[in-house]
Amino acid sequence: MLSKPDEHGKYGIYGGKFAPEVLMSALEELEEAFNIFSNDKSFKQDLDNLLRTYAGRPTPLYFAQNLSEAYGAKIYLKREDLVHGGAHKLNNTLGQCLLAKHMGKERIIAETGAGQHGVATAMAAAVLELECEVYMGTEDIERQKLNVFRMELLGAKVSPVDSGSKTLKDAINESMRDWVTNVENTYYLIGSVVGPHPYPLMVREFQRVIGKETKEQILEVEAEGRLPDTIVACVGGGSNAMGIFYDFLEEEQVELIGVEAAGKGLESGEHGASICAGTEGVLHGMYSKLLQDEHGQIKQSYSFAPGLDYPGVGPELAYLAESGRVKMVSTTDEETLIAFEILSKLEGIIPALESAHAIHYAIEEARIKAKERSNHLIVVNLSGRGDKDIFLVEKVLGDKG
Numbered sequence: 001m002l003s004k005p006d007e008h009g010k011y012g013i014y015g016g017k018f019a020p021e022v023l024m025s026a027l028e029e030l031e032e033a034f035n036i037f038s039n040d041k042s043f044k045q046d047l048d049n050l051l052r053t054y055a056g057r058p059t060p061l062y063f064a065q066n067l068s069e070a071y072g073a074k075i076y077l078k079r080e081d082l083v084h085g086g087a088h089k090l091n092n093t094l095g096q097c098l099l100a101k102h103m104g105k106e107r108i109i110a111e112t113g114a115g116q117h118g119v120a121t122a123m124a125a126a127v128l129e130l131e132c133e134v135y136m137g138t139e140d141i142e143r144q145k146l147n148v149f150r151m152e153l154l155g156a157k158v159s160p161v162d163s164g165s166k167t168l169k170d171a172i173n174e175s176m177r178d179w180v181t182n183v184e185n186t187y188y189l190i191g192s193v194v195g196p197h198p199y200p201l202m203v204r205e206f207q208r209v210i211g212k213e214t215k216e217q218i219l220e221v222e223a224e225g226r227l228p229d230t231i232v233a234c235v236g237g238g239s240n241a242m243g244i245f246y247d248f249l250e251e252e253q254v255e256l257i258g259v260e261a262a263g264k265g266l267e268s269g270e271h272g273a274s275i276c277a278g279t280e281g282v283l284h285g286m287y288s289k290l291l292q293d294e295h296g297q298i299k300q301s302y303s304f305a306p307g308l309d310y311p312g313v314g315p316e317l318a319y320l321a322e323s324g325r326v327k328m329v330s331t332t333d334e335e336t337l338i339a340f341e342i343l344s345k346l347e348g349i350i351p352a353l354e355s356a357h358a359i360h361y362a363i364e365e366a367r368i369k370a371k372e373r374s375n376h377l378i379v380v381n382l383s384g385r386g387d388k389d390i391f392l393v394e395k396v397l398g399d400k401g
């Protein structure tokens with residue numbers, strides 16, 4: 001099945017545009033510009049050139065021989081950790097900044113929680129000579145000082161948000177407010193396949209390069225047109241997952257697995273598993289699966305992987321999960337930590353904690369399938385590198401004694 005939004009930006013019951021009236025025309029302008037430029041030859045060439053020469057694409061598809069031998073499957077890693085900045089996020093921020101430029105916007109705004117999307121936005125804005133302002137809760141600023149400093153070095157202005165819980169959702173509100181006021185010259189850059197239509201569609205299209213490359217690369221190295229049996233990706237908002245899944249949706253024999261953060265365990269209530277353990281509602285301009293209480297108040301999400309600590313998920317992924325095309329599972333902090341250490345030691349690759357969720361599940365899958373046959377072919381989307389996480393891991397390992 002190939003999924004695409006209807007004329008209201010809906011994927012089945014999910015998605016849509018839940019935005020204030022004043023932003024409706026801005027969303028329409030954006031949709032129109034995206035439709036034009038995503039089919040424009042010179043736009044595509046410019047983006048392709050940036051992805052190759054600035055971001056470092058194509059990223060390798062690496063056969064993880066040691067990991068494969070240890071668990072009795074054939075495991076490949078799609079190396080998004082090698083993208084400039086250390087994660088897949090730049091694929092999207094480059095695409096959207098280039099679009100902003102073509103739309104004649106001079107100013108980019110974004111909101112960030114842990115700071116990773118803020119940094120990727122600041123990079124793309126710098127290289128494309130756009131002004132950049134990033135909203136961030138004061139609580140998050142305190143916790144993520146290094147990323148704040150990075151953004152400032154890259155020429156962005158980091159604006160503290162001191163209202164509400166002083167975290168991501170307050171920063172989102174502040175960005176919306178800014179956009180309403182400055183919509184003439186300002187482009188609002190969302191960092192995952194979330195938000196009102198057309199963002200989920202647009203971000204998926206900019207991240208699709210991951211799956212396109214993966215398909216070409218696997219056909220090159222595997223005999224007789226063999227595709228992966230299973231593709232595994234971690235899910236925060238869902239952009240690296242949608243990016244690698246999309247070009248395999250119609251290959252029904254390829255199993256697609258999304259891994260959410262189970263944090264301290266789904267029963268504990270402290271997790272980020274919006275699809276596995278959430279309910280339907282409206283957040284961030286979209287109708288999707290969310291973490292909320294019985295009164296519709298958004299609940300605080302939790303994961304020790306900052307990129308998975310978000311109480312919602314992209315509508316297209318919610319739809320694909322409901323339809324059964326994508327299987328959703330979840331992995332705890334504790335399980336993830338083991339996978340983090342395994343990949344570091346066996347392959348000499350320190351994964352982002354987000355990506356280590358997918359590694360954990362790939363190992364599980366390898367173990368299960370090894371009982372049936374020896375060469376089950378798994379591709380894991382290694383969405384980012386773990387340098388950003390080593391202090392946290394050091395602390396967690398220290399606490400465990």
Ligand SMILES: *Cc1c(COP(=O)(O)O)cnc(C)c1O
Nearest residue numbers: 192236237238239240307354384
């Ligand atoms: C931000 C991030 C994620 C989660 O975002 P998605 O939109 O779900 O991909 C996953 N991995 C890394 C390394 C990240 O930085």
